Amino acid sequence: MHKLNFRKVSTSLPEINKKKIDFFNLNIHNLPPSRNIYFYSNNYSVPIKKYILNKKIQKIILDFENAIELDQINEEGISTFFDTIKIVYKEIGKVVLVALIIFMFSRQFFQNYQVSGMSMEPTFYNNDLIFVNKLVQKSIPMKWIPFFESERWYIRENIKAGDSVVFKYGSKNVEKFLVKRVVAVAGQTVEYQNGIVKVDGKIIQKLDTNNNYIKLTSEFKKMIVPERSIFVLGDNVYNSFDSRFWGFIKTYQVYGKTEFIYWPKDRMGKIEHSVQYDLGK
Structure with missing residues (x-):
């Protein structure tokens, strides 16, 4: 004034x-x-x-x-001050709202996770921070729609053998996210006997049967991976809780495919996807 x-x-x-x-x-x-x-x-x-x-x-x-x-005059001066504060907060609110919309929109395509444990070494180590691509798989439950033939509507299905994926495992009361390697998809054969893992008759893992951890796993003869299911293993097969214990995973449980390690800095980089052969031997 x-x-x-x-x-x-x-x-x-x-x-x-x-x-x-x-x-x-x-x-x-x-x-x-x-x-x-x-x-x-x-x-x-x-x-x-x-x-x-x-x-x-x-x-x-x-x-x-x-x-x-x-x-x-003094009262008006005070009002002008508070009006200025309101304008500042309004502009801040707009920025926060736009950031929130961008964040929520991006979460439809990408999600970040923190790795816990050693089951995917040397691909991932404990406390690695990773980005996951959620575009590879998307489905919507359809049980609530009367007369709908399928329980789920599968919008996207692009999971391949060799992909490392994040999926939800467990009951409703105890659910957790795991990261594992897909070694077989629907239609492929898989078997696990005497420490040997075969996919379509080809040996991909030959493990030491004297290892105490391997003794805990469940062996099975040749099986065909069911429709919309996958068979997964940890890259560190001597310290991984995977399909050798609980069998196949439904594809709708998959949240996405790992794409990038963004922390720690010295391990930052894009993730390569391929079936691991004889890893952990």
């Missing part, structure tokens, strides 16, 4: 007449661009309604229709 002194008054200010406009000849070289400038006379503050600019300001037209008493 700027207080300007009158040099010459063209007419004396009578008691405020809301319909009357008085003109003042001012010796002012610069006028701030804001219209929050007030002229003080007697007990009133009169705001600018319009001003005429030449090389030097010659006249300022005052708006007496909006004149306020001087004892209201």
Whole structure:
């Protein structure tokens, strides 16, 4: 708020007449661009309604229709301050809202996870931070729709043998996310006997049967991977809780395919996908 002194008054200010406009000849070289400038006379503050600019300001037209008493000035100053705060918070709110929309939209395509444990070493180590591509698999439960033939509507199915994927495992009361390697998909054959893992008759893992951990796993003869199912193993097969214990995983349990390690810095990089042969031997 700027207080300007009158040099010459063209007419004396009578008691405020809301319909009357008085003109003042001012010796002012610069006028701030804001219209929050007030002229003080007697007990009133009169705001600018319009001003005429030449090389030097010659006249300022005052708006007496909006004149306020001087004892209201401090209150108005406080209101202006709070109005400024409101504007700042409003702009911050817009930025936060846009960021939130972008965040929620991006979560439909990518998700970050933290690796826990050693079952995927040396591909992933404990506490690695990874990005997962959620575009490879997407399905929607359809049980709630009467007469719908399938329990789920599969929108995208692009899981391949060799992919390392994140999926949900466990009961509703104890659910957790795991990361494992897909070694066989629907239609392929898989068998696990005497420490040997075969996919389509080809040996992909030959393990030490004297290892105490391997002794805990469940062997099975050749089986065909069911429709919309996968068989998964940990890259560290001597320390992995995987399909050797609990069999096949449904593809709708898959949340996405691992794409990128973004922490720690020295391991940052894109993840290569391929079936691991004889890893952990």
